[in-house]
Amino acid sequence: MKDELILLDCWASSYGMRVKIALAEKGLEYECREENFQEKSSLLLESNPIHKAIPVLVHNGKPICESLNIVRYIDEGWPNKSPLLPSDPYEKSQSLFWADYIDKKIYSIGKRVWRGKGEDHEIAKKEFIECLKMLEGELGNKSYFGGENVGFVDVALVPFTSWFYTYETRGNFSIEAECPKLVSWANRCIRDRESVAKALPHPQEIYGYALNLLRNDSK
Ligand SMILES: N[C@@H](CCC(=O)N[C@@H](CS)C(=O)NCC(=O)O)C(=O)O
Numbered sequence: 463m464k465d466e467l468i469l470l471d472c473w474a475s476s477y478g479m480r481v482k483i484a485l486a487e488k489g490l491e492y493e494c495r496e497e498n499f500q501e502k503s504s505l506l507l508e509s510n511p512i513h514k515a516i517p518v519l520v521h522n523g524k525p526i527c528e529s530l531n532i533v534r535y536i537d538e539g540w541p542n543k544s545p546l547l548p549s550d551p552y553e554k555s556q557s558l559f560w561a562d563y564i565d566k567k568i569y570s571i572g573k574r575v576w577r578g579k580g581e582d583h584e585i586a587k588k589e590f591i592e593c594l595k596m597l598e599g600e601l602g603n604k605s606y607f608g609g610e611n612v613g614f615v616d617v618a619l620v621p622f623t624s625w626f627y628t629y630e631t632r633g634n635f636s637i638e639a640e641c642p643k644l645v646s647w648a649n650r651c652i653r654d655r656e657s658v659a660k661a662l663p664h665p666q667e668i669y670g671y672a673l674n675l676l677r678n679d680s681k
Pocket of ligand 1: 472475476477499514515516517527528529530
């Protein structure tokens with residue numbers, strides 16, 4: 463029987479992009495359903511009653527929630543192609559550590575950069591660059607966080623690079639000037655991995671989306 467995979471998504475969500483990259487890396491076909499946050503579908507509310515958030519992957523009728531959990535599920539469920547998490551327990555623990563670091567820092571600090579104002583805005587900008595530098599240090603001289611190939615940490619982080627233009631424009635700083643190796647890595651992922659190029663929207667589209675949210679903030 464062919465697997466039925468339905469992704470509940472929002473096109474601008476970095477979390478949703480993670481799942482799209484993982485599905486593409488494994489060569490899996492799926493149906494993508496765009497959610498409207500003002501009127502969430504009953505499938506979303508039933509599938510993720512705790513957080514009521516996307517992404518949710520519904521696999522043969524069974525929901526899996528939380529993006530990193532979904533990426534791991536895909537990786538373990540389809541192990542024969544493009545392994546994302548290392549099999550060595552120590553290496554795996556390191557990948558999970560960095561993915562967790564990204565989850566705890568990038569979205570929340572990044573939001574204070576593009577959406578925030580005043581004194582906290584300046585603090586957030588500094589914190590954001592510090593985090594990116596930390597990640598750049600972990601990347602070191604490797605092609606990808608996963609080494610020679612895209613791995614779990616790459617999948618966790620690269621979607622946020624589609625928001626870099628928005629962070630930079632709203633924060634009035636250059637990520638490339640601060641973290642050139644990280645920006646080269648992001649460009650490499652987009653250039654060399656079709657899975658990434660197809661999952662990431664154009665940075666200008668993300669900026670338009672963010673401006674729309676900002677307009678609603680000020681209403
Ligand atoms: N930790 C979650 C975060 C998911 C999340 O924040 N999703 C947002 C979109 S980016 C959402 O669905 N928000 C619903 C809402 O705003 O009502 C994950 O990794 O999947």
